[in-house]
Structures are given as C-alpha cells and as structure tokens.
Amino acid sequence: MDKLMMYRKIATAAVVFTALTSFILPASAQVATRDSVAGMTEQQVIQAFMRHQRMQQWLDSQKSAIDAERQGAALLSNPEAEIVYEPMTFDDGSEENETAIWLTQRFAAWGARAHRQQAADYKALAESADMQIKVRDQLTGLRLDLYHLKLLQARYFAHQQWVEQLAGLVSMSEQQVAAGEQSKLAHFRLQQELSAARLTLIDIEQQVIGKSAELEQVTGMAIVDIAEPLLPAHLNHETLNTLSPPTETPELRLLSAQQKQLEAQGAAARSKALPEVSVGVGLRQIDNSQGSHSEAAFQVGVELPLFERGQYQSARYEQLLSAVAIEHERARQALLQRFGMVKGQLKAALAGVKQAQLPNVDTMLKTATEAYWLGEISVSELIDIQSTQIELSEQQLTQEFAARKYWITLQALLQQPMENLR
Numbered sequence: 001m002d003k004l005m006m007y008r009k010i011a012t013a014a015v016v017f018t019a020l021t022s023f024i025l026p027a028s029a030q031v032a033t034r035d036s037v038a039g040m041t042e043q044q045v046i047q048a049f050m051r052h053q054r055m056q057q058w059l060d061s062q063k064s065a066i067d068a069e070r071q072g073a074a075l076l077s078n079p080e081a082e083i084v085y086e087p088m089t090f091d092d093g094s095e096e097n098e099t100a101i102w103l104t105q106r107f108a109a110w111g112a113r114a115h116r117q118q119a120a121d122y123k124a125l126a127e128s129a130d131m132q133i134k135v136r137d138q139l140t141g142l143r144l145d146l147y148h149l150k151l152l153q154a155r156y157f158a159h160q161q162w163v164e165q166l167a168g169l170v171s172m173s174e175q176q177v178a179a180g181e182q183s184k185l186a187h188f189r190l191q192q193e194l195s196a197a198r199l200t201l202i203d204i205e206q207q208v209i210g211k212s213a214e215l216e217q218v219t220g221m222a223i224v225d226i227a228e229p230l231l232p233a234h235l236n237h238e239t240l241n242t243l244s245p246p247t248e249t250p251e252l253r254l255l256s257a258q259q260k261q262l263e264a265q266g267a268a269a270r271s272k273a274l275p276e277v278s279v280g281v282g283l284r285q286i287d288n289s290q291g292s293h294s295e296a297a298f299q300v301g302v303e304l305p306l307f308e309r310g311q312y313q314s315a316r317y318e319q320l321l322s323a324v325a326i327e328h329e330r331a332r333q334a335l336l337q338r339f340g341m342v343k344g345q346l347k348a349a350l351a352g353v354k355q356a357q358l359p360n361v362d363t364m365l366k367t368a369t370e371a372y373w374l375g376e377i378s379v380s381e382l383i384d385i386q387s388t389q390i391e392l393s394e395q396q397l398t399q400e401f402a403a404r405k406y407w408i409t410l411q412a413l414l415q416q417p418m419e420n421l422r
Helices: 004-013 043-050 055-073 112-178 186-218 237-241 251-275 312-357 361-374 378-413
Strands: 081-087 096-109 276-288 291-303
Touching: 043 055, 043 112, 043 186, 055 112, 055 237, 096 291, 112 186, 112 251, 112 361, 112 378, 186 378, 237 312, 291 312, 312 378
Parallel strands: none
Antiparallel strands: 081 096, 096 276, 276 291
16 A cells, blocks of 8 residues: 555655765864865765764664554454363263353454554644654754854854954054044044944954854754855856746645545544444363363354443544644645745845845945045044944844845755755
C-alpha cells in the first residue's frame, strides 16, 4: 500500500543534510577584521549544527519509535490459555474427573483490526510531518541568527572605519590647535564625537561577541566570518514573480494525516456494533472407574454488542474530524495569505535597498573633510555630514537584513531544498 510507505519518505525528507564537515574554527567568539578571508558558508554552519545537535540520531530514534507503534497496531490480541479441572461424584458413589485445556483466540472479524492499522499508519504520517516541521523551524531560526551576526559584523566594520577617520581628524586638529590655526572648542567637539563613536563601537562589538557565542553554543564552532552576502544574491522582483504559493506544506500534510487517522478510528469504533468472534480449540480428558479417555474439543464464541457498540467513540471521532477539517481549511487560507504578505514585504525591502544605494561614501567624506580644513564648513557641519552618512549606511544594512529575513521565511514556506537556499 503506497500510503503505508509515504511516512518513510516524509521522515527521510526531513534530513536534508547528511554530509558532515570537519572544518572547525578556533573555539572563541571574536570580531572579524576587515582583512578576514572568506569565512564559513551557510551550508557548513548548518552541517555543524546538525552534527552538534545530533539531529540524525534524534530523527532515527523518532522514526524507530513510529515504526514500533505501527507494528504494534498490526498485532492480533493475545490468545488465552485456560485449564479446567472438574471433579464429579455420582449418587452411587462413583467418581469422574474431567480435565480440559483450552486455547482461545479473539478475531477482529469485521475489519476493526484493519481500521486500527490504518489509523496507526496515518498517525505515523502525522508524526513524520511534525518531525519535518521541527527540523525546518530549527534550521530557519539558525539561518536568521547567522545573518543577524552578519549584520552586526557589517555594522562593526562601518563604525570601525568611522572611528579611524575621526581619530585622524582629532590628530590633525591637535596639530592645528598647536599652530594656532584652529580653536580649542572645535578640537574639543571632535574629541567628543570620537569618544561617542568609540563607545558605540564597543557596544556593537559586544553584540557581535554575544551573537557569535550563541551560534557557537548550538553549532559547536566559532563563526568568525560568513561567506554569504547579507543581501541574497540574484534576488529581484522578476525572480519573485515566478514564485507561486505552495500547495503542500508539512503543516497541511500533518492535518490531512490527522483527518485520515480520525476517519479510520471512526470506522474501527463503528465496527464494534458487529458481533466479535472468538475461536477455541482444546483437549478434554475424562477419568472414571472405567478408565480414562481424551478427545479434541472445539468452540466458537460470539460477543453480543447489546450495550457497548462504539457509538460514543464514533460520535466523538466525527466531531473531531469536523474540527480538523475546519482547521485544515483555515491553515490553507492562512498559508496563502502569509505567502502573499511575505512576498510583498520582500519586494518592498528590495525596493528599499535599491533606493538606499549610497554614492561613494569615502569620496564624500573626503570632500567634506577638505572643505572643513579650507574653512568652507564648520566642525559641526562636518560632523553632521559624517553622522548622516553613517546613519544612511545603517539604514541600508537594515534593509538588506530585512530582505534576507523575508527571503528565509519565504523559502521556509516553499520548502525549498536546502542546497538552493542562497
């Protein structure tokens, strides 16, 4: 039966990474420098996570438990062995002793056992889909954390450059003050800005270290640098327009399996209204004054469903089936709405990134600095120009990260193969 094998495919599909890597970075969370070589890929991080969290062993254990429950549902009820000894004394004083050994087996003669087997199979499908949901959600959370670290690292590099530029300005300002070519107030203003920028850099550094430590805890390795860009490569409106809403997700498969399971359980409950048959075979031995003799015996038992006919269980399963059907339809509608919403958010984020594209920041800052030394602008104007550039850079990074988050969410909804999640 094809459906009986479907759950195996679902459980297998939950494990999309089986090749593990031995590439391990030094076990210390640290902030990468601008001269860092290309770092770890997203796939390497996921493989490290799967290995460190023993995901394969967990999935194998869960699958074995599902198999055990399925196999148990297919078993017949245990046979009953019975020994009966019946001594008898007659009026004439003679005695007769009867010993009987019986072996009785109950049968689900009207399909109840088959329905229970079907219910167990569909329960296995539901549990396998639930396993896939858990793996998918964990990997989605890991990817979000990974690119959050990428965002913090990018912010650190930008502010590090800002601090270096301010430090150069302060150094030159000290020379100008010593030569009497600049006021001490302007020099003090630059020093204040440098101190504030250094405090901001320290704060960002602490965030990088904290996020890196979180990832090291779940992957077992320190992630110094990430090879993938913050903004998904080759992602544009044309690519998004080719994506269609998913028609099947683990959540929908889980609910569909639950519906089938309830249908089978209801059928098993209704079968209780039919007589239950049991068959017994035995051996009888009779001992009396004339000697002893034995003979085979056979009996058929029929349980009359006068009171318990599965009516209450059947009614319960019917109501549960109606509730799950409603939940399935709501989940399908919610999936379509969420897909459209996330797709729209991603398009808006990509548009924001495009609009926030900055001109050559280094050239602008250099021009502003030269204008300051020529006396064309004040120190406050110089700092305002530089602060605005830093703020615009922050906004652009934020938009890129937002686009990456929406893309990861969209991929989770589409259940795309992990090797294509780039």
